[in-house]
Amino acid sequence: MHILSLTPTxxxxxALLPGVSAHGYLAKVTIDGTDYVGNVPNAKPDPxxxxxxxxxGPVKGASNPFLNCGQAAALASVVAPANSGSKVQFLWGDxxxxxxxxxxxPLMTYMAQCTGTTCDKFNGSTxxxxxxxxxGKKPDGTTWYQQxxxxxxxxxxxxxxxxxxxxxxxxxxxxxLHLANSLGGAEFYPSCTQVRIGGSGTGTPNxxxxxxxAYNDNDPGIFDPDVFNPGQVYAFPGPPISNLASASDSSSxxxxxxxxxxxxxxxxxxxxxxxxxxxxxxxSSAPTASSTASSGKTCKLRKQDSGSYARKRGVDAAGRKRxxxxxxxxxSSS
Ligand SMILES: *[C@@H]1O[C@H](CO)[C@@H](O)[C@H](O)[C@H]1NC(C)=O
Ligand SMILES: *[C@@H]1O[C@H](CO)[C@@H](O)[C@H](O)[C@H]1NC(C)=O
Numbered sequence: 001m002h003i004l005s006l007t008p009t010x011x012x013x014x015a016l017l018p019g020v021s022a023h024g025y026l027a028k029v030t031i032d033g034t035d036y037v038g039n040v041p042n043a044k045p046d047p048x049x050x051x052x053x054x055x056x057g058p059v060k061g062a063s064n065p066f067l068n069c070g071q072a073a074a075l076a077s078v079v080a081p082a083n084s085g086s087k088v089q090f091l092w093g094d095x096x097x098x099x100x101x102x103x104x105x106p107l108m109t110y111m112a113q114c115t116g117t118t119c120d121k122f123n124g125s126t127x128x129x130x131x132x133x134x135x136g137k138k139p140d141g142t143t144w145y146q147q148x149x150x151x152x153x154x155x156x157x158x159x160x161x162x163x164x165x166x167x168x169x170x171x172x173x174x175x176x177l178h179l180a181n182s183l184g185g186a187e188f189y190p191s192c193t194q195v196r197i198g199g200s201g202t203g204t205p206n207x208x209x210x211x212x213x214a215y216n217d218n219d220p221g222i223f224d225p226d227v228f229n230p231g232q233v234y235a236f237p238g239p240p241i242s243n244l245a246s247a248s249d250s251s252s253x254x255x256x257x258x259x260x261x262x263x264x265x266x267x268x269x270x271x272x273x274x275x276x277x278x279x280x281x282x283x284s285s286a287p288t289a290s291s292t293a294s295s296g297k298t299c300k301l302r303k304q305d306s307g308s309y310a311r312k313r314g315v316d317a318a319g320r321k322r323x324x325x326x327x328x329x330x331x332s333s334s
Contacts, residue, residue, distance in 0.1 A: 023056045024100045025070075026172065026191035028091040030154065031082050036193075041071070049080040051124075051192040056094060058176065058187030062222060068124040068211040069171065069192035079119045082195040084163045084203075085247050089154040090172045090191070103147040104227060105177035105186070106236055109133040109157045109246065112208070114167040119194035127169055129214065130205035130242035133157045136234040146174060158248040162203035167196050171211070175237075180224040184217055206243045214238045 029036045029050055038050035045052050053070040066072060082088070093100045110129040114122035135145040135155075149155060157172070170193045179185030190211070214237070215222060221237040 024093045025053055025056050026050055027093055027095050029193050030089040031080055032086050036080055047077050049076050049078040049194040051076045062215040062217045063212045070190045075120055076194050079167055079194045079196045082197055083199050084201045085161050086159045089156045091154040092149050099152045100149040102176035103150045104144055105146055105175040106136040108173050110171040111168045119167040124192055128208035130208050131239050132160055133246035134236045142230045158246050160244040161247045162201040163197045164201050165197050165199055177227045180227050183223050186222045203244045209239050
Protein backbone atom coordinates (compact mmCIF):
# COMPACT_ATOMS: atom_id res chain seq x y z
CA MET A 1 0.00 0.00 0.00
CA HIS A 2 2.62 2.50 0.99
CA ILE A 3 4.39 1.87 -2.30
CA LEU A 4 1.38 2.96 -4.25
CA SER A 5 1.07 6.10 -2.19
CA LEU A 6 4.75 7.00 -2.41
CA THR A 7 5.33 6.27 -6.07
CA PRO A 8 3.78 9.56 -7.22
CA THR A 9 6.71 11.40 -5.65
CA UNK A 10 8.76 10.12 -8.57
CA UNK A 11 6.33 11.20 -11.20
CA UNK A 12 7.12 14.92 -11.32
CA UNK A 13 10.79 14.08 -11.91
CA UNK A 14 9.94 11.73 -14.72
CA ALA A 15 7.56 14.23 -16.22
CA LEU A 16 10.38 16.74 -16.50
CA LEU A 17 12.45 14.35 -18.54
CA PRO A 18 10.54 13.47 -21.68
CA GLY A 19 11.49 10.15 -23.18
CA VAL A 20 12.84 8.80 -19.93
CA SER A 21 11.75 5.30 -19.23
CA ALA A 22 11.33 4.14 -15.69
CA HIS A 23 13.78 1.42 -14.82
CA GLY A 24 13.10 0.01 -11.42
CA TYR A 25 14.44 -1.34 -8.21
CA LEU A 26 14.19 -4.43 -6.06
CA ALA A 27 10.62 -3.93 -4.90
CA LYS A 28 10.08 -7.08 -2.89
CA VAL A 29 11.99 -10.04 -1.53
CA THR A 30 10.18 -13.15 -0.33
CA ILE A 31 12.13 -15.47 1.95
CA ASP A 32 10.51 -18.88 2.52
CA GLY A 33 7.10 -17.29 2.01
CA THR A 34 7.62 -14.11 4.07
CA ASP A 35 7.42 -10.88 2.07
CA TYR A 36 9.74 -7.92 2.64
CA VAL A 37 8.94 -4.77 0.72
CA GLY A 38 11.74 -2.62 -0.65
CA ASN A 39 11.59 1.12 -0.21
CA VAL A 40 10.90 3.36 -3.18
CA PRO A 41 14.15 5.15 -4.07
CA ASN A 42 14.49 8.39 -2.11
CA ALA A 43 11.24 7.89 -0.17
CA LYS A 44 11.31 8.04 3.61
CA PRO A 45 12.21 4.42 4.39
CA ASP A 46 10.04 1.92 6.23
CA PRO A 47 11.79 -0.94 8.01
CA UNK A 48 13.12 -3.35 5.39
CA UNK A 49 16.08 -5.67 4.88
CA UNK A 50 16.53 -4.33 1.33
CA UNK A 51 19.07 -1.53 1.09
CA UNK A 52 17.36 1.52 -0.36
CA UNK A 53 18.87 3.16 -3.41
CA UNK A 54 18.34 6.79 -4.35
CA UNK A 55 17.68 6.45 -8.07
CA UNK A 56 15.98 3.91 -10.30
CA GLY A 57 18.48 4.52 -13.09
CA PRO A 58 21.33 2.14 -13.84
CA VAL A 59 24.79 2.06 -12.33
CA LYS A 60 27.14 2.73 -15.27
CA GLY A 61 30.77 1.66 -15.49
CA ALA A 62 32.38 -1.46 -14.04
CA SER A 63 34.50 0.61 -11.66
CA ASN A 64 31.57 2.56 -10.23
CA PRO A 65 31.62 2.39 -6.40
CA PHE A 66 27.84 1.86 -6.45
CA LEU A 67 28.38 -1.49 -8.14
CA ASN A 68 28.32 -3.20 -4.76
CA CYS A 69 24.79 -2.47 -3.53
CA GLY A 70 23.26 -0.02 -6.03
CA GLN A 71 23.00 3.77 -6.44
CA ALA A 72 23.99 5.36 -3.12
CA ALA A 73 22.55 2.37 -1.27
CA ALA A 74 21.86 3.09 2.40
CA LEU A 75 22.18 0.65 5.27
CA ALA A 76 18.81 -1.03 5.94
CA SER A 77 17.39 -1.40 9.43
CA VAL A 78 16.20 -5.03 9.26
CA VAL A 79 18.20 -8.25 9.02
CA ALA A 80 15.74 -10.89 7.80
CA PRO A 81 15.90 -14.47 9.06
CA ALA A 82 16.88 -17.12 6.51
CA ASN A 83 18.58 -20.48 6.36
CA SER A 84 20.79 -22.57 4.18
CA GLY A 85 18.54 -23.82 1.40
CA SER A 86 15.98 -21.00 1.85
CA LYS A 87 14.00 -20.10 -1.23
CA VAL A 88 14.34 -16.39 -1.96
CA GLN A 89 12.25 -14.62 -4.58
CA PHE A 90 13.26 -11.27 -6.00
CA LEU A 91 10.66 -9.00 -7.59
CA TRP A 92 11.96 -6.09 -9.64
CA GLY A 93 10.10 -3.20 -11.19
CA ASP A 94 8.34 -0.08 -10.08
CA UNK A 95 5.11 -1.36 -8.54
CA UNK A 96 2.09 0.73 -9.34
CA UNK A 97 3.90 2.36 -12.25
CA UNK A 98 5.64 -0.05 -14.61
CA UNK A 99 7.04 -3.51 -14.85
CA UNK A 100 10.77 -3.96 -15.22
CA UNK A 101 11.47 -2.48 -18.68
CA UNK A 102 14.37 -4.61 -19.98
CA UNK A 103 14.64 -8.16 -21.30
CA UNK A 104 18.23 -8.59 -22.42
CA UNK A 105 21.07 -9.66 -20.16
CA PRO A 106 21.86 -11.90 -17.20
CA LEU A 107 20.74 -12.10 -13.59
CA MET A 108 23.40 -13.04 -11.08
CA THR A 109 23.28 -13.60 -7.32
CA TYR A 110 26.16 -13.22 -4.89
CA MET A 111 26.47 -13.44 -1.13
CA ALA A 112 28.97 -11.95 1.32
CA GLN A 113 29.30 -12.35 5.04
CA CYS A 114 28.91 -9.14 7.06
CA THR A 115 32.20 -9.67 8.84
CA GLY A 116 32.85 -8.02 12.17
CA THR A 117 29.35 -6.62 12.65
CA THR A 118 25.68 -7.14 11.88
CA CYS A 119 24.49 -6.48 8.35
CA ASP A 120 22.53 -3.38 9.32
CA LYS A 121 25.90 -1.75 10.11
CA PHE A 122 28.09 -3.39 7.48
CA ASN A 123 29.54 -1.33 4.65
CA GLY A 124 29.24 -3.26 1.38
CA SER A 125 32.30 -1.63 -0.16
CA THR A 126 34.52 -4.10 1.70
CA UNK A 127 32.27 -7.15 1.22
CA UNK A 128 33.93 -10.36 0.00
CA UNK A 129 31.43 -11.68 -2.50
CA UNK A 130 30.95 -15.20 -3.82
CA UNK A 131 28.61 -16.01 -6.69
CA UNK A 132 25.85 -18.49 -5.94
CA UNK A 133 23.75 -18.31 -9.10
CA UNK A 134 23.74 -16.97 -12.65
CA UNK A 135 21.05 -17.22 -15.29
CA GLY A 136 21.25 -15.90 -18.79
CA LYS A 137 19.47 -17.32 -21.79
CA LYS A 138 16.77 -19.94 -21.68
CA PRO A 139 17.27 -23.30 -23.38
CA ASP A 140 15.94 -21.81 -26.66
CA GLY A 141 19.25 -19.91 -26.81
CA THR A 142 17.53 -16.61 -27.60
CA THR A 143 15.14 -15.56 -24.82
CA TRP A 144 16.74 -14.30 -21.64
CA TYR A 145 15.37 -15.08 -18.18
CA GLN A 146 15.25 -11.30 -17.80
CA GLN A 147 12.17 -11.49 -20.02
CA UNK A 148 10.39 -13.09 -17.06
CA UNK A 149 11.31 -10.06 -14.95
CA UNK A 150 9.84 -7.82 -17.65
CA UNK A 151 6.71 -9.95 -17.52
CA UNK A 152 6.34 -9.09 -13.85
CA UNK A 153 7.54 -12.38 -12.46
CA UNK A 154 9.69 -12.84 -9.38
CA UNK A 155 12.96 -14.74 -9.84
CA UNK A 156 13.63 -17.49 -7.35
CA UNK A 157 17.07 -18.40 -6.04
CA UNK A 158 17.72 -21.18 -3.52
CA UNK A 159 20.44 -20.34 -1.03
CA UNK A 160 23.39 -22.75 -0.72
CA UNK A 161 22.80 -25.83 1.44
CA UNK A 162 25.73 -25.49 3.81
CA UNK A 163 26.21 -21.83 4.73
CA UNK A 164 27.96 -21.11 7.99
CA UNK A 165 25.52 -19.24 10.24
CA UNK A 166 25.81 -15.47 10.48
CA UNK A 167 24.78 -12.24 8.77
CA UNK A 168 25.08 -12.05 5.00
CA UNK A 169 24.27 -9.65 2.21
CA UNK A 170 22.58 -11.16 -0.80
CA UNK A 171 23.54 -9.22 -3.90
CA UNK A 172 20.98 -9.94 -6.59
CA UNK A 173 21.92 -8.17 -9.80
CA UNK A 174 20.38 -7.55 -13.18
CA UNK A 175 22.60 -6.42 -16.04
CA UNK A 176 20.69 -4.89 -18.95
CA LEU A 177 22.65 -5.33 -22.16
CA HIS A 178 20.40 -3.63 -24.73
CA LEU A 179 23.06 -0.92 -25.21
CA ALA A 180 26.03 -3.22 -24.60
CA ASN A 181 27.21 -3.04 -28.19
CA SER A 182 28.87 0.23 -27.12
CA LEU A 183 31.75 0.17 -24.64
CA GLY A 184 30.28 1.35 -21.30
CA GLY A 185 26.72 0.81 -22.49
CA ALA A 186 25.88 -2.01 -20.11
CA GLU A 187 23.49 -1.05 -17.32
CA PHE A 188 24.10 -2.56 -13.89
CA TYR A 189 21.29 -2.90 -11.38
CA PRO A 190 22.75 -4.34 -8.17
CA SER A 191 20.71 -4.79 -5.00
CA CYS A 192 21.57 -5.85 -1.46
CA THR A 193 19.31 -7.69 0.98
CA GLN A 194 20.41 -8.25 4.59
CA VAL A 195 19.80 -11.77 5.96
CA ARG A 196 20.75 -13.68 9.11
CA ILE A 197 21.51 -17.32 8.32
CA GLY A 198 20.68 -19.75 11.10
CA GLY A 199 21.51 -23.41 11.47
CA SER A 200 24.85 -25.09 11.91
CA GLY A 201 26.35 -25.16 8.42
CA THR A 202 30.09 -25.07 8.00
CA GLY A 203 30.63 -24.03 4.39
CA THR A 204 32.86 -21.16 3.45
CA PRO A 205 33.53 -19.85 -0.05
CA ASN A 206 36.67 -20.99 -1.86
CA UNK A 207 37.16 -17.57 -3.44
CA UNK A 208 35.68 -14.10 -3.20
CA UNK A 209 35.67 -10.86 -5.19
CA UNK A 210 35.03 -7.18 -4.52
CA UNK A 211 32.53 -4.84 -6.17
CA UNK A 212 33.77 -2.81 -7.88
CA UNK A 213 36.62 -5.05 -8.96
CA ALA A 214 35.02 -8.23 -10.21
CA TYR A 215 33.95 -6.80 -13.58
CA ASN A 216 35.70 -4.96 -16.35
CA ASP A 217 34.01 -2.76 -18.94
CA ASN A 218 35.73 -4.90 -21.60
CA ASP A 219 34.49 -8.26 -20.31
CA PRO A 220 32.81 -10.18 -23.16
CA GLY A 221 29.54 -10.38 -21.20
CA ILE A 222 29.53 -6.61 -20.56
CA PHE A 223 30.80 -5.08 -23.82
CA ASP A 224 29.02 -7.38 -26.22
CA PRO A 225 28.63 -6.29 -29.87
CA ASP A 226 26.94 -9.62 -30.58
CA VAL A 227 24.38 -9.43 -27.81
CA PHE A 228 21.37 -9.64 -30.12
CA ASN A 229 22.81 -12.49 -32.16
CA PRO A 230 20.42 -15.42 -31.68
CA GLY A 231 22.22 -18.48 -30.50
CA GLN A 232 25.22 -16.58 -29.17
CA VAL A 233 26.58 -18.39 -26.13
CA TYR A 234 26.69 -15.80 -23.39
CA ALA A 235 29.86 -15.43 -21.29
CA PHE A 236 28.87 -14.44 -17.75
CA PRO A 237 31.11 -11.78 -16.20
CA GLY A 238 32.63 -12.12 -12.75
CA PRO A 239 33.94 -15.20 -10.97
CA PRO A 240 32.71 -18.73 -11.60
CA ILE A 241 29.91 -19.95 -9.39
CA SER A 242 31.41 -20.64 -5.96
CA ASN A 243 31.72 -23.98 -4.26
CA LEU A 244 28.85 -22.58 -2.16
CA ALA A 245 26.34 -22.48 -5.01
CA SER A 246 22.62 -22.12 -5.14
CA ALA A 247 21.16 -25.47 -4.18
CA SER A 248 19.04 -25.45 -7.35
CA ASP A 249 21.51 -23.85 -9.70
CA SER A 250 20.90 -24.73 -13.33
CA SER A 251 23.63 -22.84 -15.08
CA SER A 252 24.69 -26.01 -16.88
CA UNK A 253 22.02 -25.25 -19.49
CA UNK A 254 23.84 -22.05 -20.27
CA UNK A 255 27.31 -23.38 -20.56
CA UNK A 256 28.26 -22.88 -16.93
CA UNK A 257 29.48 -25.37 -14.40
CA UNK A 258 27.21 -28.26 -13.58
CA UNK A 259 25.87 -27.68 -10.10
CA UNK A 260 26.24 -31.19 -8.80
CA UNK A 261 29.43 -30.60 -6.85
CA UNK A 262 27.87 -27.67 -5.10
CA UNK A 263 24.64 -29.28 -3.99
CA UNK A 264 26.32 -31.28 -1.31
CA UNK A 265 27.87 -28.17 0.16
CA UNK A 266 31.09 -30.12 0.28
CA UNK A 267 34.07 -29.74 2.49
CA UNK A 268 36.06 -26.73 1.53
CA UNK A 269 39.18 -25.17 2.78
CA UNK A 270 38.35 -22.00 4.67
CA UNK A 271 40.62 -19.78 2.68
CA UNK A 272 40.05 -17.04 0.23
CA UNK A 273 42.29 -18.52 -2.39
CA UNK A 274 43.49 -15.83 -4.72
CA UNK A 275 42.21 -17.52 -7.84
CA UNK A 276 39.50 -15.05 -8.66
CA UNK A 277 39.87 -11.61 -10.01
CA UNK A 278 40.07 -8.84 -7.47
CA UNK A 279 40.09 -11.04 -4.38
CA UNK A 280 43.08 -9.34 -2.95
CA UNK A 281 42.33 -5.82 -4.14
CA UNK A 282 42.02 -3.66 -1.04
CA UNK A 283 38.94 -1.49 -1.06
CA SER A 284 41.05 1.61 -0.67
CA SER A 285 42.81 0.97 -3.96
CA ALA A 286 39.73 0.02 -5.88
CA PRO A 287 39.58 1.87 -9.16
CA THR A 288 37.95 5.25 -9.12
CA ALA A 289 34.73 5.97 -10.90
CA SER A 290 36.42 7.58 -13.87
CA SER A 291 34.36 5.63 -16.32
CA THR A 292 31.15 6.33 -14.49
CA ALA A 293 28.70 7.84 -16.87
CA SER A 294 26.22 10.29 -15.48
CA SER A 295 23.74 9.26 -18.12
CA GLY A 296 22.06 6.82 -15.82
CA LYS A 297 18.80 8.69 -15.79
CA THR A 298 18.36 8.86 -19.52
CA CYS A 299 18.72 5.31 -20.70
CA LYS A 300 16.89 4.57 -23.90
CA LEU A 301 15.14 1.37 -24.70
CA ARG A 302 16.30 -0.28 -27.86
CA LYS A 303 13.53 -0.91 -30.25
CA GLN A 304 13.95 -4.64 -29.85
CA ASP A 305 13.78 -4.28 -26.11
CA SER A 306 10.73 -2.05 -26.01
CA GLY A 307 8.84 -3.79 -28.79
CA SER A 308 8.76 -7.06 -27.04
CA TYR A 309 7.97 -5.24 -23.80
CA ALA A 310 4.78 -3.92 -25.38
CA ARG A 311 3.85 -7.34 -26.70
CA LYS A 312 4.43 -9.04 -23.40
CA ARG A 313 2.40 -6.46 -21.53
CA GLY A 314 -0.67 -8.04 -23.05
CA VAL A 315 -0.14 -11.33 -21.27
CA ASP A 316 -2.73 -11.85 -18.56
CA ALA A 317 -1.93 -12.91 -15.03
CA ALA A 318 -2.77 -16.54 -15.65
CA GLY A 319 -0.56 -16.55 -18.72
CA ARG A 320 2.30 -15.12 -16.73
CA LYS A 321 1.89 -17.77 -14.12
CA ARG A 322 1.90 -20.56 -16.68
CA UNK A 323 4.92 -19.01 -18.34
CA UNK A 324 6.71 -18.82 -15.00
CA UNK A 325 5.91 -22.43 -14.19
CA UNK A 326 7.17 -23.47 -17.59
CA UNK A 327 10.45 -21.68 -17.06
CA UNK A 328 10.76 -23.08 -13.58
CA UNK A 329 10.25 -26.57 -14.97
CA UNK A 330 12.70 -25.91 -17.77
CA UNK A 331 15.30 -24.76 -15.28
CA SER A 332 14.92 -27.53 -12.79
CA SER A 333 14.77 -30.30 -15.36
CA SER A 334 18.01 -29.31 -16.97
C1 LIG B 1 30.87 2.79 2.72
O1 LIG B 1 32.16 3.33 2.66
C2 LIG B 1 32.37 4.14 1.52
C3 LIG B 1 33.86 4.48 1.45
O2 LIG B 1 34.31 4.93 2.69
C4 LIG B 1 31.48 5.38 1.65
O3 LIG B 1 31.65 6.25 0.55
C5 LIG B 1 30.03 4.91 1.70
O4 LIG B 1 29.18 6.00 1.90
C6 LIG B 1 29.82 3.89 2.81
N1 LIG B 1 28.50 3.34 2.65
C7 LIG B 1 27.63 3.24 3.66
C8 LIG B 1 26.33 2.60 3.35
O5 LIG B 1 27.87 3.64 4.78
C1 LIG C 1 35.71 -22.65 -6.43
O1 LIG C 1 34.81 -23.72 -6.64
C2 LIG C 1 34.13 -23.64 -7.90
C3 LIG C 1 33.08 -24.73 -7.92
O2 LIG C 1 33.64 -25.97 -7.63
C4 LIG C 1 35.12 -23.74 -9.03
O3 LIG C 1 34.46 -23.64 -10.29
C5 LIG C 1 36.11 -22.60 -8.90
O4 LIG C 1 37.09 -22.71 -9.91
C6 LIG C 1 36.76 -22.63 -7.51
N1 LIG C 1 37.59 -21.43 -7.40
C7 LIG C 1 38.83 -21.51 -6.94
C8 LIG C 1 39.56 -20.21 -6.88
O5 LIG C 1 39.34 -22.54 -6.56
